[in-house]
Amino acid sequence: MRILYVCCEPPDAPSTGSIIQPYHFLRLLRGHHTMGVFALASPSETERLDRLRALCDWVATEPPIPRRPIRNRARWMLSDDPMARWGFPSPQIAGSIDRAIADFKPDIVQFEQLHVAHPLLQLARSQHRPRLIFNAHDALHVMLDRSLIGDSTRGVGRFLNRLFVKRVRDLEYKIATAADAVLCVSQIDARVLRLPELAKKFYVTPNGVDTEFYQPLPAKPASSPPTLVFVGHLGYGPNTDAIQLYAEKIHPILRAAKPDLRLIAVGPVPQELERHRGMPGIEFSGFVRDIRPYFEQADVSIVPLRSGSGTRFKIVESWAMGRAVVSTTIGAEGLPFVDGQNILIADDPEAFAAATLRTLDDPGLAVRLAESGRELVEREFSWRRIVSDLRGYYEQLAPAAFRE
Secondary structure, three states: OEEEEEEOOOOOOOOOHHHHHHHHHHHHHEOOEEEEEEEEOOOOOHHHHHHHHHHOOEEEEEOOOOOOHHHHHHHHHOOOOHHHHHOOOHHHHHHHHHHHHHHHOOOEEEEEOHHHOOHHHHHOOOOOOOEEEEEOOOOHHHHHHHHOOOOOOOHHHHHHHHHHHHHHHHHHHHHHHHOOEEEEOOHHHHHHOOHHHHOOOEEEOOOOEOOOOOOOOOOOOOOOOOEEEEEOOOOOHHHHHHHHHHHHHHHHHHHHHOOOOEEEEEEOOOHHHHHHOOOOOEEEEEOOOOOHHHHHOOOEEEEOOOOOOOOOHHHHHHHHOOOEEEEOOOOOOOOOOOEOOOEEEOOOHHHHHHHHHHHHHOHHHHHHHHHHHHHHHHHHOEHHHHHHHHHHHHHHHOOHHHHO
16 A cells, blocks of 8 residues: 655654654554655755655655745635644645645555645545545644633734634544544544544544663662653643743742752753753753653653643653653543552642652652553553554555455
C-alpha cells in the first residue's frame, strides 16, 4: 500500500510533540508499506530533509507561507478556514497537496493535525480519490478554549478570540465528518471531537514511547540537590502557562521547604519566559535532542498544566525512564492514570507543591510510582504495539483494489 502523510513540518526526528507520532509511524511502517511525506519546509532545512528522506520512500516539500498578520486575520475571518490565522491558508496548500497526490499516487492520505487538514474537505468530494484520514493529535478547540480561562482581553479582541475557538471547533467537526477515518489519542478526545457521532470510522492511536530508547534510569545520588524536570516546547501555550504558574506560585513554596531545590525546564524558551531565566533554582536548557541526561539528574517529573488537550508525551516518557510524576488532572488527561499508584495528582499550587514534596521526601513512594508507570507503558504505550494496531486500521481502510 502507498501511504502519504501531509505534515506542517518535516517529521524527521522525535523532537517536538507535533511530529513525534508521525516520525515513529514512518519509522515502523516503512518496509510494510511505501511511505511518502508532503511537508511544509524551507529548502534551507537540508539536514532535516536529509533525515526525512532516510526515513521514508518519497518526499515533497513546499516552502511555508509567509506569515502576514493582517492578511492572515482577514483570511480566517472571511472564510471557514481558521488555520489561516496561523499562516496555513488552505488555497495555497491545497494545490501543492494535489500535485503530491498526482505524483505519488497514494492509496491513503493522512493529514497530520488540523493546521493542514482543510484541503481534505475538497478532496472528500472527489469521486476518484485515495482514502482520507485525519490524525487529530488533540482536540484543538478544547486547548484553545481552556487557554482563554482568565483571559483579560476585552471588547473586539475578546470577541475575535471566542469566534476563533468556534471556527476551529466547527472545522474539526467538518473534517471528522468528511474523512474516511479519524485517528485520535484517547477516548476523551474522541468524545469532545464527537467522533462516535460524526466519524465514519475512528481509531485511538495513543501517544506512545520508544521503550527501547527510554529505559529506566538508575536512582539519582541522594547527596545531590533535589531536582525537578519539566519537558516540552516551552513556546507552546499550555507549556508556557505551566512554567509561569510554577515559577510564580509553586516554586516559592518548594524553595521555602528545600532551599537548594531546582527545576530544569527542557525545551526551546520563548520571550515570555525570559524574565524567569535568572530566578534562583530555575534553569532553562533550551532545545536538546536527547532529554535522557536531564532525567538522570531529576528526582521527579512535574506537569503543572492548566490547559491543553490530547495526551502528554512528557508523562509516558517520564514513566518509561523510571521517574515519578506529579501532574494536574488536565496534564494527565486521556491517560489511564491512578492517583497514588502511578502518579500523584494535584490541581492547585499549594496541593501541587505538597505532592511534589511528598514524593521527594518518600523515596519508597517515588520508586513505586515509577515502577508502576514503567509497567503501564510497556503494556499499553510502546510504539511497536501502537503501530501494529495502526497497520490493521490501514488494512481495513484500504481500497478494494488493494485488498484484492
